Amino acid sequence: MRETSSHVLIAICITVSAWTSWALAEESRDVVLMDYCSVNNFEGLPVGLGFTKEVVHVEYAKLGAFKAIHCCLRGYRSIEWYKGNIPYPWKGDDSHFILYPESKNQTIYTKNLRQSDAGSYSCLALNDTTTLNEEIALKVIDEDTPYTGEPLLTHQPRTQFAPLGVPTRLFCEAYVGHTHLPDVRNSVLWSRSFCNVTIPTDGRIYQHKITRENNQIVGSYLVIKDVRAEDYGEYKCEVSNSIDQLIVITASVLPEEVPIRGMQVGSWRKVVLLVALVMICTLSLGAFYIRCWLPVTLFFRDRFSPLEENDGRDCDALVCYHEMDASLAIGVIIPTLESRYCYKCASLELSQITRNWSLEIGPKSKTARRVIVIVSPAAVQGSTWNDATLRTVFCQLASLHLPLNRVIVVALKDLPISLTAPKLASSRHVYEEGAGIGRVKTLRWCDKDETTGFVKFWCRLRLCLPPIRPGARKTQQSVALIVQMKSGAQTTTRSRESLEVLV
Ligand SMILES: *[C@@H]1O[C@H](CO)[C@@H](O)[C@H](O)[C@H]1NC(C)=O
Numbered sequence: 001m002r003e004t005s006s007h008v009l010i011a012i013c014i015t016v017s018a019w020t021s022w023a024l025a026e027e028s029r030d031v032v033l034m035d036y037c038s039v040n041n042f043e044g045l046p047v048g049l050g051f052t053k054e055v056v057h058v059e060y061a062k063l064g065a066f067k068a069i070h071c072c073l074r075g076y077r078s079i080e081w082y083k084g085n086i087p088y089p090w091k092g093d094d095s096h097f098i099l100y101p102e103s104k105n106q107t108i109y110t111k112n113l114r115q116s117d118a119g120s121y122s123c124l125a126l127n128d129t130t131t132l133n134e135e136i137a138l139k140v141i142d143e144d145t146p147y148t149g150e151p152l153l154t155h156q157p158r159t160q161f162a163p164l165g166v167p168t169r170l171f172c173e174a175y176v177g178h179t180h181l182p183d184v185r186n187s188v189l190w191s192r193s194f195c196n197v198t199i200p201t202d203g204r205i206y207q208h209k210i211t212r213e214n215n216q217i218v219g220s221y222l223v224i225k226d227v228r229a230e231d232y233g234e235y236k237c238e239v240s241n242s243i244d245q246l247i248v249i250t251a252s253v254l255p256e257e258v259p260i261r262g263m264q265v266g267s268w269r270k271v272v273l274l275v276a277l278v279m280i281c282t283l284s285l286g287a288f289y290i291r292c293w294l295p296v297t298l299f300f301r302d303r304f305s306p307l308e309e310n311d312g313r314d315c316d317a318l319v320c321y322h323e324m325d326a327s328l329a330i331g332v333i334i335p336t337l338e339s340r341y342c343y344k345c346a347s348l349e350l351s352q353i354t355r356n357w358s359l360e361i362g363p364k365s366k367t368a369r370r371v372i373v374i375v376s377p378a379a380v381q382g383s384t385w386n387d388a389t390l391r392t393v394f395c396q397l398a399s400l401h402l403p404l405n406r407v408i409v410v411a412l413k414d415l416p417i418s419l420t421a422p423k424l425a426s427s428r429h430v431y432e433e434g435a436g437i438g439r440v441k442t443l444r445w446c447d448k449d450e451t452t453g454f455v456k457f458w459c460r461l462r463l464c465l466p467p468i469r470p471g472a473r474k475t476q477q478s479v480a481l482i483v484q485m486k487s488g489a490q491t492t493t494r495s496r497e498s499l500e501v502l503v
Pocket residue numbers: 047048049050075127128129130
């Protein structure tokens with residue numbers, strides 16, 4: 001009787017203690033679940049939606065074990081959980097995880113992990129304007145014996161960019177497996193790389209160890225309360241679960257992030273853009289120059305180069321021509337120069353195109369700033385349009401002894417190539433003979449039929465003549481014209497009168 005009662009008592013005791021220990025375990029589990037997101041949070045987080053601690057992206061757990069997955073957040077309106085594309089709540093085939101409501105949906109858990117629970121989970125947090133999303137891969141360790149393999153990294157510390165004076169931290173965590181084995185020495189240790197100093201557990205820089213899920217997952221925070229220059233550098237986290245199983249992970253604390261790649265890409269783009277722009281500008285300028293350099297040069301010459309006035313000369317150009325070219329000289333060249341371009345011209349008809357120019361042109365050339373000589377095949381008087389004949393023409397010009405570029409030859413036919421080709425320095429004889437050629441500007445006359453050639457000819461001719469300020473001569477000219485017209489009117493009236501008298 002006594003024995004049986006004592007047996008019953010013992011049985012009751014065992015039951016009670018078992019229940020108590022189970023209840024305690026449940027309670028501590030609850031505490032762990034509740035606590036996870038309320039401890040070890042970042043400091044000084046900005047307001048708004050954001051994670052409050054590092055998200056563990058890979059989770060390991062043994063088959064049949066208790067397992068929880070967390071997304072610790074603040075400032076959210078709701079958190080939605082997904083396994084793959086399937087939103088919570090899941091059917092048993094997909095996952096046995098359930099929400100832990102006391103943690104405001106930041107945690108999902110299962111008391112009995114199954115193989116089918118493995119997979120990719122994600123939490124989607126929303127406020128009214130922003131969404132955040134993180135993925136967590138769950139791997140199930142399907143072994144009967146306690147896990148004795150190498151530590152499995154669950155959170156890889158990432159390089160932190162921190163300016164001076166701000167707090168920063170590195171977090172390293174790994175699944176190490178069961179702790180009840182005799183040769184197990186679970187440890188996590190932060191230290192500075194290349195230096196045997198282990199980081200202390202308190203102070204300005206300290207490390208703070210954590211464990212979760214029955215000490216199977218161990219981790220450590222390396223906290224720097226305010227970053228100083230000497231803190232920048234590499235740190236290493238060593239995790240070991242036995243004498244010969246050690247993993248070492250390194251991460252650095254660096255000053256402000258320098259987006260090297262981004263900057264390079266950006267600056268490359270800028271450089272390419274700039275080069276393209278410069279090329280386009282150069283090309284269009286080149287095209288513009290090729291098309292318009294004559295008018296542009298003329299425009300600037302007329303505006304800015306010094307005038308040749310008050311030099312005691314009466315006119316800008318003395319136009320010399322042979323009888324044969326009179327119509328061109330008097331009918332086209334002189335009127336165009338005078339009325340359209342406002343030059344003062346004088347004309348001189350030459351009796352001989354190849355002789356005695358020093359006598360014919362010489363005296364009059366002193367009164368003009370330029371001498372224009374019209375040379376045509378007709379004017380060379382039966383002589384052929386060849387080297388020898390033209391050479392005499394240029395020798396005549398040389399005999400005038402006028403300064404460089406004072407004489408302009410307007411040729412009505414292309415000059416022989418041998419005459420226009422640049423002279424070789426060695427052929428001194430030729431140079432002397434054709435001395436006039438080098439000192440004379442030769443222009444090929446272009447008729448109105450060739451529009452571009454015609455325009456170019458006039459531009460070239462005007463460039464050879466002295467500069468004229470636009471507008472300066474217009475008024476003079478128009479006054480002269482009015483005077484001329486008035487006198488013309490007078491003469492006509494007079495002639496009419498005389499006619500009437502005659503009648
Ligand atoms: C949502 O979160 C973002 C990011 O933290 C924040 O900038 C924004 O102000 C938040 N919106 C609301 C309505 O709280």
